Amino acid sequence: MKITKSFFIITALLVSVFIACSNEDDAEVLEEETILETDYDVSSILSKFEGTGLSYAINGNTVTFTTQDLPNHTSPYWPANNVLYEAYNGTNNNWHQNPNQIATQNIVLSITLNPEEANNHQATPLGPIGISRNGVVFFNQYAGPDQPLTNEINSFDQYLGHPTGFGMYHYHIEPAYLTSEFGDDAFLGLLSDGFPVYGPLEGGKTISNADLDAYHGHISITSDFPEGIYHYHITGGDPYLNGNGYFGTPGNISR
Ligand SMILES: [Zn+2]
Numbered sequence: 001m002k003i004t005k006s007f008f009i010i011t012a013l014l015v016s017v018f019i020a021c022s023n024e025d026d027a028e029v030l031e032e033e034t035i036l037e038t039d040y041d042v043s044s045i046l047s048k049f050e051g052t053g054l055s056y057a058i059n060g061n062t063v064t065f066t067t068q069d070l071p072n073h074t075s076p077y078w079p080a081n082n083v084l085y086e087a088y089n090g091t092n093n094n095w096h097q098n099p100n101q102i103a104t105q106n107i108v109l110s111i112t113l114n115p116e117e118a119n120n121h122q123a124t125p126l127g128p129i130g131i132s133r134n135g136v137v138f139f140n141q142y143a144g145p146d147q148p149l150t151n152e153i154n155s156f157d158q159y160l161g162h163p164t165g166f167g168m169y170h171y172h173i174e175p176a177y178l179t180s181e182f183g184d185d186a187f188l189g190l191l192s193d194g195f196p197v198y199g200p201l202e203g204g205k206t207i208s209n210a211d212l213d214a215y216h217g218h219i220s221i222t223s224d225f226p227e228g229i230y231h232y233h234i235t236g237g238d239p240y241l242n243g244n245g246y247f248g249t250p251g252n253i254s255r
């Protein structure tokens with residue numbers, strides 16, 4: 001009886017030592033992958049860009065997008081005679097339409113295909129800070145200089161975008177048309193520093209601000225970048241898309 005018991009204890013000890021060792025090995029492999037993969041190349045993602053009046057050209061390691069910034073979905077901000085005009089049918093009881101209408105723009109964004117972390121992180125400006133996969137531009141989390149979006153959110157249409165006084169349609173928060181079309185964990189676009197933007201879901205988990213760094217991103221694998229890449233997430237809470245500036249160096253945006 002005594003012999004059997006000791007034998008059992010020794011076996012159990014050996015098994016736990018074995019399990020502890022394999023866990024350690026796994027952790028080391030993960031760490032190595034994260035350290036190795038910093039030579040990013042986002043060329044493979046360009047084929048996902050498709051929109052009205054949207055085109056891009058590659059020159060060396062730079063992609064230049066030209067966009068008319070016209071959403072490929074309905075909105076109450078289209079002129080009433082446009083086929084994409086649709087009265088507001090969203091869920092915000094405090095919704096109020098702003099006086100602006102969607103108008104054709106001519107926005108050109110030059111973005112590196114090999115994004116790197118910047119030594120000095122620049123703040124995102126007001127106006128366009130990146131381009132979503134349907135050609136509509138992304139804006140940051142402010143309605144004006146240091147003004148939170150609190151009131152502006154009530155003018156977001158059923159797909160959570162709205163136009164400026166110049167008719168420039170844009171998304172500050174989750175572009176609901178794109179996440180409904182491609183999934184909450186899908187690639188949504190690029191910020192002008194070349195780093196990709198993803199929806200609020202990753203690996204079945206809803207990403208919150210606490211999962212992300214000061215720039216509202218992190219390094220992990222995505223379905224498009226199985227070796228891992230730094231990327232931004234759009235979350236449900238302020239700052240939604242971008243935090244305390246660009247992670248990389250922003251390219252040129254003219255409009
Ligand atoms: Zn806005």
Ligand SMILES: [Zn+2]
Pocket residue numbers: 198202218219220231233
């Ligand atoms: Zn992620």
